[in-house]
Amino acid sequence: MPTTxxxxxxxxxxxxxxxxxxxxxxxIGFVGLTLGPMLASLILSFTDYNLVSTTGTSFVGIENYRKxxxxxxxxxxxxxxxxxxxxxxxxxxxxxxxxLALLLNTGFRGIGAIRTIxxxxxxxxxxxxxxxxxxxxxxxxxxxxxxxxxxGLPAIDWVYSTTWVxxxxxxxxxxxxxxxxFIYLAILQRIPxxxxxxxxxxxxxxxxxxxxxxxxxVTPAIFLNLVLGxxxxxxxxxxxxxxxxxGPANASLFYTxxxxxxxxxxFRVGYASxxxxxLFALLLALTLLVFRSSRRWVYYEAGxxxxxx
Amino acid sequence: xxxxxxxxxPRPTGLWARRLSAVVIFAGAVAVLLPLAWMLSTSLKPESxxxxxxxxxxxxxxxxxxxxxxxSLVPFWRYALNSLIVAIPVVVGAVVSSTAVAYAFARMRAxxxxxxxxxxxxxxMLPGEVxxxxxxxxxxxLGWVGxxxxxxxxxxxxxxxxxxxxxRQYFLTxxxxxxxxxxxxxxxxxxxxxxxxIPQSWPAISVVAALEFVHVWNDFLGPLLYITDQSKYTLxxxxxxxxxxxxxxxxxxxxxxLLALLPCIIVFFLAQRAFTQGVVxxxxx
Numbered sequence: 001m002p003t004t005x006x007x008x009x010x011x012x013x014x015x016x017x018x019x020x021x022x023x024x025x026x027x028i029g030f031v032g033l034t035l036g037p038m039l040a041s042l043i044l045s046f047t048d049y050n051l052v053s054t055t056g057t058s059f060v061g062i063e064n065y066r067k068x069x070x071x072x073x074x075x076x077x078x079x080x081x082x083x084x085x086x087x088x089x090x091x092x093x094x095x096x097x098x099x100l101a102l103l104l105n106t107g108f109r110g111i112g113a114i115r116t117i118x119x120x121x122x123x124x125x126x127x128x129x130x131x132x133x134x135x136x137x138x139x140x141x142x143x144x145x146x147x148x149x150x151x152g153l154p155a156i157d158w159v160y161s162t163t164w165v166x167x168x169x170x171x172x173x174x175x176x177x178x179x180x181x182f183i184y185l186a187i188l189q190r191i192p193x194x195x196x197x198x199x200x201x202x203x204x205x206x207x208x209x210x211x212x213x214x215x216x217x218v219t220p221a222i223f224l225n226l227v228l229g230x231x232x233x234x235x236x237x238x239x240x241x242x243x244x245x246x247g248p249a250n251a252s253l254f255y256t257x258x259x260x261x262x263x264x265x266x267f268r269v270g271y272a273s274x275x276x277x278x279l280f281a282l283l284l285a286l287t288l289l290v291f292r293s294s295r296r297w298v299y300y301e302a303g304x305x306x307x308x309x
Numbered sequence: 310x311x312x313x314x315x316x317x318x319p320r321p322t323g324l325w326a327r328r329l330s331a332v333v334i335f336a337g338a339v340a341v342l343l344p345l346a347w348m349l350s351t352s353l354k355p356e357s358x359x360x361x362x363x364x365x366x367x368x369x370x371x372x373x374x375x376x377x378x379x380x381s382l383v384p385f386w387r388y389a390l391n392s393l394i395v396a397i398p399v400v401v402g403a404v405v406s407s408t409a410v411a412y413a414f415a416r417m418r419a420x421x422x423x424x425x426x427x428x429x430x431x432x433x434m435l436p437g438e439v440x441x442x443x444x445x446x447x448x449x450x451l452g453w454v455g456x457x458x459x460x461x462x463x464x465x466x467x468x469x470x471x472x473x474x475x476x477r478q479y480f481l482t483x484x485x486x487x488x489x490x491x492x493x494x495x496x497x498x499x500x501x502x503x504x505x506x507i508p509q510s511w512p513a514i515s516v517v518a519a520l521e522f523v524h525v526w527n528d529f530l531g532p533l534l535y536i537t538d539q540s541k542y543t544l545x546x547x548x549x550x551x552x553x554x555x556x557x558x559x560x561x562x563x564x565x566x567l568l569a570l571l572p573c574i575i576v577f578f579l580a581q582r583a584f585t586q587g588v589v590x591x592x593x594x
Contacts, residue, residue, distance in 0.1 A: 018497075022410060023467075025409070026406070026467030029463060029466025029467040030432065033447075037447065038439055040443035103334055104330075104334060106326070124527070124573050124577075127546075127569075128548055128569045129527075131548060141359060143344070175344065178341065231436055235436055235437060242529075242552065276438045276442065279439070280439045287434065
C-alpha cells in the first residue's frame with residue numbers, strides 16, 4: 001500500500017515530503033529543546049517545585065512572581081546590575097564601534113593586519129579570558145592599575161569595588177568592539193560615492209554629511225547590534241561567575257547568575273522558572289519597543305535619503 | 310572579499326586627518342593586543358616577579374617551565390582531550406544538521422515552510438535562560454546528566470537557529486541553473502545538495518564550523534550544569550577549578566589559560582577570512 005500511495009503523490013507533494021524530512025531534525029530540536037522546555041518552564045513557574053524537596057510539589061499560583069517582584073530585593077538588584085551593564089556595554093559598543101569604522105574608512109592602508117588584530121578577541125572568550133581579565137584587574141600587580149600608575153592616576157580596586165566592578169566588566173566587553181566596527185565598515189564601504197559628491201556640491205560639510213548620509217545609512221546595522229546586544233548582554237554569566245562571583249556585596253549579581261543560583265544551588269526550580277519568564281517578558285518588551293521605535297529612526301533603502309526628513 | 314581602502318564615506322580630505330586616524334587605529338590595535346601580550350609575559354615570569362611594579366613587559370628571567378608545571382598541576386591534557394571529545398561531535402553535528410535544514414528552507418517548497426522559517430529567526434533572539442532549567446530536568450529524566458550527551462546531541466537537532474539562518478542566506482545567493490538542470494536529469498534533492506550546493510558553499514560552511522568550534526570550546530555553562538565527574542571536565546571547567554585551587558599563582562594560571570585558548574587562536578587564523586566575513590555577514594555576538 002504505501003508504495004502505491006507514494007507513487008500517486010504529485011511532484012510538489014513529493015517535494016514537500018522531502019522538505020519536511022530535511023527539516024525534521026530542527027523540528028524535533030525546536031519542539032523538544034525549545035518549545036517544550038518553554039512551556040514546561042511556564043508551568044513550573046506556578047509551582048513550588050524543588051529539586052531536593054521531599055514534601056511534594058503543589059501549584060502556588062502567581063506566588064513565585066509576586067515574591068520575585070515584591071519580596072526579593074536580590075531580583076531588583078540583579079535587574080539593576082544587569083541593565084546598568086547592558087546599557088553601558090551596548091552604548092559604548094555602538095559609539096566606539098561606529099567611530100572606529102569611520103576612522104578605518106578614511107583610506108587607511110594595511111587594513112588586513114589591523115582587521116586580524118581587532119577581530120582576535122572575538123575568537124577567544126569564556127573562562128580563560130575571564131581569568132586573564134581577573135589578573136588584569138588585580139589591584140596589586142595587575143595591568144590595569146599598572147597603566148594607571150604609569151600616567152600618575154591613583155589605583156582602583158576594580159572587581160573588588162562595588163563602584164568599579166561593572167565598569168570593569170564593561171571595559172572587558174569593549175575589548176571585542178572590533179567586531180561591531182567591521183560590521184559598520186562593511187556597510188560604509190557600500191555607500192555609493194555619488195551621495196557624498198552630491199552633498200559636497202550642495203556645500204554640505206563633513207559633519208553634515210556624517211549626520212545626513214552616513215549615520216542614516218548605517219542605522220539598520222545599529223538596529224541589529226542594538227537588539228542582539230541587549231539580548232546578549234542580559235545573558236552575561238561566565239565572566240560574572242568566574243571573575244567576581246556576583247560580588248562584592250552583590251554589586252555584580254547578574255540576572256543569569258542569580259537565576260543559576262536559584263535553580264542549581266538552592267534547587268528552587270519553580271522560582272527559577274518564574275525568574276526566567278520575567279526576564280523573557282522583559283526582553284520581549286524591550287525588543288518590541290526597539291522594533292516599534294525603529295520605524296522612526298531606522299532607514300531602509302526604499303527611497304532616496306532625501307525622502308526622509 | 311576585496312579590501313577597498315575606504316574611498317567612500319565622509320573621509321577627511323586633509324592628509325593630517327588621515328594621519329591622525331591612522332595613529333588612533335594603531336593605538337587601538339595596540340590596546341587590543343595589550344591584554345594578550347600581558348598574558349604571554351606573565352606566563353613566562355617566575356611567580357616571584359609577577360607582582361613587580363612598575364610593569365615589566367619582558368621578564369628578567371624567562372621561565373618556560375611554567376608551562377610544563379601548569380599542565381601537570383591539573384590534568385590539563387585530560388581536560389583538553391575531553392574538550393575535543395565534546396567539540397568534534399558538536400561541530401560535525403551542527404554543520405551537517407544546519408546544512409540540511411538550511412537547504413530545505415532555501416530551496417524547497419512545502420506548506421508552512423515559510424512560517425517555520427520565521428520560527429527559526431525568532432529562536433535566534435530567544436534568551437537561553439528560558440529553556441535552561443527545564444532542559445536540565447529533561448536531560449535528568451533521560452539519565453544523561455553526567456555524560457556528554459546533553460552537550461553534543463542538541464547540535465545534531467538542527468544545528469542552531471543561527472547557523473541555519475546564515476547558511477540559508479548563503480544558499481540563496483547561489484544561482485539556480487545548475488540545480489534545475491540536475492532536477493530535470495532526475496537527481497534527488499540530497500544528491501544535488503551534496504554535488505552542487507555543498508561544493509560551492511565551503512566559505513559559509515567553514516564559517517559555521519569555525520564559529521561553532523570557538524563557541525563549544527569556550528562554553529562554560531553547559532559543562533557546568535551537566536558534567537559532574539572531575540575526570541570528565543572540559544577545559545573551561547578545569548581552568549575554573551584550577552583558579553579555585555591556585556588562585557594566586559598567576560604565572561601558571563596564565564600559562565594554562567593561554568594554552569587553552571591556543572586552539573581557538575589557531576582556528577581563527579586558519580579560518581580568518583571566512584571567520585571575519587561570517588561575523589560581518591551576520592553580526593553574531
